[in-house]
Amino acid sequence: MKHLITVCFFLLSFSVFSQNVTVTVDQTVTLKELFKQIEQQTDFKFAFTDQIDTSQKYFTRKSTYKKIEIEKLIAELNKNAQIQFSIVGNNIFVKHKAPKATKKKNKVTGQVFDENNETVIGANVFIKELETGIITDKNGKFTLELPKGSYTVSISYLGYSTKEKQITVSDDVSINFSIASDSQQLDQVIITNTKAVDVRNTQMSVNRLSMEDIKRIPVALGEPDPLKSLLTLPGVTNAGDLSSGFNVRGGAADQNLILLDGAPVYGDSHMFGFFSIFNADIVSALDLYKGGISSKYGGRVSSVLDVAQQTGDFEKYKVNGGIGLISSRLLVQGPIKKEKGSFILAGRASYAHLFMKLADNKNSAMFYDFNAKLNYRLSPNNSLTFSGYLGSDLFDLNKRFASTYGNAMGILSWKHKFSESLNTNLSVLYSDYKFNLTMTEEKFEWDSKISSYGLKYNWNYIRSEKLKLNYGIDGLYYDFNPGTVKPSGAGSQFNYKQLNKKYAFESSAYIDFEHQITEKLNLRYGLRYSMFLRLGAEDINTYKDGKAVVYNPLYNIYEEGTPTGTKSYKNGQTISKFDNLEPRLALSYAFNDDNSVKASYNRMAQYIHMLSNTQSPMPMNVWTPSGPFTKPQLLDQYAVGYFRNFKEGDYSFEGELFYKNIQNRIDYIDGADVVANDDIEQVILNGKARAYGMELLFRKNKGNFTGWVSYTLSRAEQKTPGRTPDEPGIANGDWYLSGYDKLHNLNIVGNYDFSPKWSFNANFSLRSGQPVTYAGSYYNFGELNVPNYGVRNENRLPLYHHLDVAATYTPKPDKKKGWQSYWVFSIYNIYNRANAVSMAFTTNEDTGLNETKRLSIFGLVPSISYNFKF
Secondary structure (H helix, E strand, C coil): CCCHHHHHHHHHHHHHCCCCCCCCECCCCCHHHHHHHHHHHCEEEEECCCCCCCCCCCEEECCEEEEEHHHHHHHHHHHEEEEEEEEECCCCEEEEECCCCCCCCCEEEEECCCCCCEEECCCCEEEECCEEEEEECCCCCEEEEECEEEEEEECCCCCCCEEEEEEEECCCCCCCCEECCCCCCCCCCCCCCCCCCCCCCCCCCCCCCCHHHHHHHHHHHHHCCCCHHHHHCCCEEEECCCCCCCCEEECCCEEEEEECCCCCCCEEEHHHCEEEECCCCCCEEEEEEECCCCCCCCCCCCCEEECCCCCCCCCCCCCEEEECCCCCEEEEEEEECCCCCEEEEEEEEEEEEHHHHHHHCEEEEEEEEEEEEEEEEECCCCCEEEEEEEEEEECCCCCCCCEEEEEEEEEEEEEECCCCCEEEEEEEEEEEEEEEEEECCEEEEEEEEEEEEEEEEEEEEECCCCCEEEEEEEEEEEEEEEEEEEEEEEECCCCEECCCEEEEEEEEEEEEEECCCCCCCCCCCCEEEEEEEEECEEEEEEEECCCCEEEEECEEEEEEEEEEEEEECCCCCCCEEEEEEEEEEEEEEECCCCCEEEEEEEEECCCCCCCCCCCCCCCCCCCEEEECCCEEEEEEEEEEEEEEEEECEEEEEEEEEEEEEEEEEEEEEECCCCCCCCCCHHHHEEEEEEEEEEEEEEEEECCCCEEEEEEEEEEEEEEEECCCCCCEEEECCCCECCCCCCCCEEEEEEEEEEECCCEEEEEEECCCCCCECCEEEEEEEEEEEEECCCCCCECCCEEEEEEEEEEEECCCCCCCCCEEEEEEEEECCCCCCCCCCEEEEEEEECCCCCCCCECCCCEEEEEEEEEEEE
């Protein structure tokens, strides 16, 4: 009997040990889930002590074991887990591994470049033996900590060939990599990330498009437009057709900080909004930050548009351009000295005025702009970069009215690498915006200008893979010329007059931390300190009780106050001083590699303001600094969102809720005249604003058919209460719709690659009409019928919508060298929707009846362009 029991035990043990199982483990599998996989396929049971937490994840890499014997599986699990498995009979015992002496890890740093020696942002750096990796940062850099040994490093990036390299790590080491574009990809394709949504990055509330996406979106007149392409994404609108500027989450156009290679620009459009100032050929990246803005940025309270220009090719000369119906463009790039220096130059010009002359039209409108970027590598640790922009518009109305306006910008940067962990960027810059108006019959000219001179010094320090610091200082000196009026000929009724020039200095210091707390939780937190000085020389008006705007209770209106005197300030003397602390916080919590939640808070201060009482800024609008009567705007914004990728990034979803509150928002009294007003404080009041809403974005990222659907439901309001209980304020002191409110905003963009030769694109936009104030009644004044307007912005223009389509034809898609070309055919507003830009209340000259007229700009607009490169 004893021998029989022994034989039975032996046979049972043999049958147990000979069982085969299929098991999958990775970083997301808990110990309890592993138990379940094995117990469902075998007779084994697990035994463990109280010190073992079965809800924890003990595995460090993904492995799949198919039809493996149980004893071999246990041996493999012991290699891949932080705990020890052992078999006794039909039980599997689990205990903690004995602690081992930790191996010293060595720091491996480097940078990834493309074939044009430009840094590659978001490239995957993967260590095959350890099945771990990282993506490169905004400078194309990465840092890994590895034990001593030999490794295979794989560098991959969408649109580029994967590169592998063997390295041996025995101490801290720095290694740079260069990857080449895949010959099957178009040169113009620039992808900012291999996944549609980076769920682990703390950055949220950002709109980002690749240049390929931008060049596919149909626009009026056929010119690819980076700025107008952003209007297809959630939270971004404008005042409608033929409007300059853009509005972000219910903010005004002057509340957007626009940077071109780090330098501010103050005007963003050509031809009164037909085109933006950004040439799609030379732009390499364009990011619009709507919220969760890092402490690196400041000076505006709505958004930051950060535009970067391409770096010229260090190896060979290249040319590309395009010819359209009313404008053409050309770009040239190449080496100054191979592998050391490069240049890239781009220019655009319109020629619509030539067609007007052929049609015997005496009006004229044209623009031109010029972009340049020079790079030179002084040494492995030092490089110089110069970026410049010059653009101008010329408008002439039958030789009676002429205007020129435009931007000029230049920035020189010195980048220095102290070590693999610390690098700096020192920049000096100049930027201006000029506006000139000439009235021929009245014989006068008006010139206005804003100029700024700045210095920035930024440091980037990589403390470890889990902690990065960015910090810096900057200063900007402003010179405001609101207007110089001068006679332009004999008999002019105008005398020379210089409106009060204004001067200011804005400075700041910031520090920003990117901190990986755990594998799932990432934080970014920082603080910005800003200071603003309004400087002399200037004469400042004084008023009774300090009120530049007075309330007339008899007529229940606000009126311009009368100065009681002036106070003079000498050159450089401080007139007003403001300073603010601006904390920033953002976090992301990743449930896994495909979905996460994010939240952010940021406070921002804005010290300069655009004087404009229209929804769309005009070229003649001028900037003014904060001072005795104009306080800085202060923003507090909160946002929370859910982000998810589907089917390995084929689809993605982003959803956000936001709330923003702004103090000291400028408001204008009824009938305010802001153009060439030397006493602007007499027509403005300080109020407040708020905006809140929901943004949704669903994208299809891969395949022959790609595109996205974006929807925003939001509200933007303003409130200017009375300064005393007897004053009504604006709109009776209640919240009223701001001019930038868009309750609904829907955009649908689709791209279809039909064949190598043909691709098709479409864009549908629908949004609520602009808030306006209609005349509710009329009253007689002599022989005139005068409209009597209601409460400010209580009405809306009709619903705005249009559908645009385009087709791209590439005659020789397989040609990769020599002359390459493609045609773009597009139709803007294909069903000829007459969208209202404004409503005018007039009296019919024939009938004498009151009537309302709708003003529309665009109907159906076909266009064609020819594009080439060689």
